[in-house]
Amino acid sequence: MRVYNFSAGPGMLPIEVLEKVKSGLTDYENSGMSVMEMSHRSKPYEKINDRVTALMRELMNVPDNYDILFVQGGATNQFSAVPLNIGTVNRKADYVVTGNFAKNAYKEGAVHLDAAIAASSEDKNFTYIPKLKPDMFRKDADFVHICYNNTIFGTQYDAAPDTAGIPLVADMSSMILSREVNVSDFALIYAGAQKNIGPAGVTVVIVRHDLTDRADPKCPVMLRYDNQVKNKSLYNTPPCFSTYIVMEVLQYLKDRGGVTAIQKINEAKAKKLYDYIDCSDFYTNSVKKSDRSIMNVPFVSPSPELDAEFIAGAAENGLVSLKGHRLVGGMRASIYNAMPPEGVDKLIEFMDKFAKSHKNA
Numbered sequence: 001m002r003v004y005n006f007s008a009g010p011g012m013l014p015i016e017v018l019e020k021v022k023s024g025l026t027d028y029e030n031s032g033m034s035v036m037e038m039s040h041r042s043k044p045y046e047k048i049n050d051r052v053t054a055l056m057r058e059l060m061n062v063p064d065n066y067d068i069l070f071v072q073g074g075a076t077n078q079f080s081a082v083p084l085n086i087g088t089v090n091r092k093a094d095y096v097v098t099g100n101f102a103k104n105a106y107k108e109g110a111v112h113l114d115a116a117i118a119a120s121s122e123d124k125n126f127t128y129i130p131k132l133k134p135d136m137f138r139k140d141a142d143f144v145h146i147c148y149n150n151t152i153f154g155t156q157y158d159a160a161p162d163t164a165g166i167p168l169v170a171d172m173s174s175m176i177l178s179r180e181v182n183v184s185d186f187a188l189i190y191a192g193a194q195k196n197i198g199p200a201g202v203t204v205v206i207v208r209h210d211l212t213d214r215a216d217p218k219c220p221v222m223l224r225y226d227n228q229v230k231n232k233s234l235y236n237t238p239p240c241f242s243t244y245i246v247m248e249v250l251q252y253l254k255d256r257g258g259v260t261a262i263q264k265i266n267e268a269k270a271k272k273l274y275d276y277i278d279c280s281d282f283y284t285n286s287v288k289k290s291d292r293s294i295m296n297v298p299f300v301s302p303s304p305e306l307d308a309e310f311i312a313g314a315a316e317n318g319l320v321s322l323k324g325h326r327l328v329g330g331m332r333a334s335i336y337n338a339m340p341p342e343g344v345d346k347l348i349e350f351m352d353k354f355a356k357s358h359k360n361a
């Protein structure tokens with residue numbers, strides 16, 4: 001039986017994509033082999049590599065002066081790749097710390113350059129996004145780094161901040177292709193695939209071409225954007241199978257109306273869940289309303305004991321991986337693109353039943 005998987009990552013994938021992958025698993029498009037067994041220099045794989053790039057460009061409306069790369073090492077590897085590739089002019093970068101991943105990016109930045117925290121929401125346990133103004137950034141910073149959706153704390157930016165021309169870098173791991181973004185507002189976007197667009201193993205990097213010519217000479221070859229651009233992400237053996245599944249997920253998204261269509265669905269799912277939580281006198285979400293994520297919804301019941309009982313009970317009802325991150329506790333429902341609206345309806349139904357039977361318990 002398939003369950004509704006509310007995991008923050010790896011997240012759910014559309015069943016239609018899994019079935020399609022299964023049907024071609026042992027013989028992909030009459031090649032006589034699986035994509036797992038295929039040379040990355042073969043014609044069928046070249047086609048996959050070109051197609052996934054074209055689909056990403058189309059779905060995100062990526063302008064021609066940006067390169068799209070599919071690389072390994074997860075979003076975490078980009079915490080190092082970004083400073084080593086583009087933090088090389090004045091060797092200074094400003095970070096906005098809005099959660100655990102944003103902080104990890106800052107810490108890794110500080111290994112390679114003069115990293116500063118331009119703003120932070122740690123004072124209120126990352127329950128909001130700080131208001132950013134251009135004068136909060138050092139004029140000679142090589143880039144400003146933000147985390148667009150904070151997976152653990154359940155906050156999101158509603159728009160790209162104004163950095164007065166300093167290249168803006170965004171970690172979009174937990175929201176890429178969930179809602180519209182204007183790629184030109186950013187100098188560089190990166191995202192691990194395993195939340196919204198595929199399995200773990202591949203990370204997408206969208207980088208303005210003029211920023212790819214300034215890598216630190218000591219930058220490891222695998223991290224160098226210019227090297228990956230020149231080789232169309234095929235410098236060494238890429239994660240072919242993961243990339244192939246990303247291609248199928250993107251095709252699935254395109255067939256269903258692309259980002260505009262999925263954004264409407266995602267906003268409706270999130271609104272329903274937040275509205276239920278806000279009306280309830282049993283569950284609470286402590287994130288500032290204007291900064292609430294439409295992808296990750298943390299909430300708590302009146303006590304940690306009830307939280308634990310809730311999580312176990314939900315799992316028995318086919319609603320799994322609802323345990324909150326250890327830094328926050330309670331519950332977290334990750335409702336990425338692949339979570340169908342019925343999954344959210346079922347969750348609310350269970351929440352309501354649980355609240356009614358545990359009130360004044």
Ligand SMILES: *Cc1c(COP(=O)(O)O)cnc(C)c1O
Nearest residue numbers: 074075076101151171173174192
């Ligand atoms: C999950 C996540 C990461 C870490 O991704 P890996 O691919 O595991 O390195 C980084 N940033 C954000 C926002 C995430 O959600």
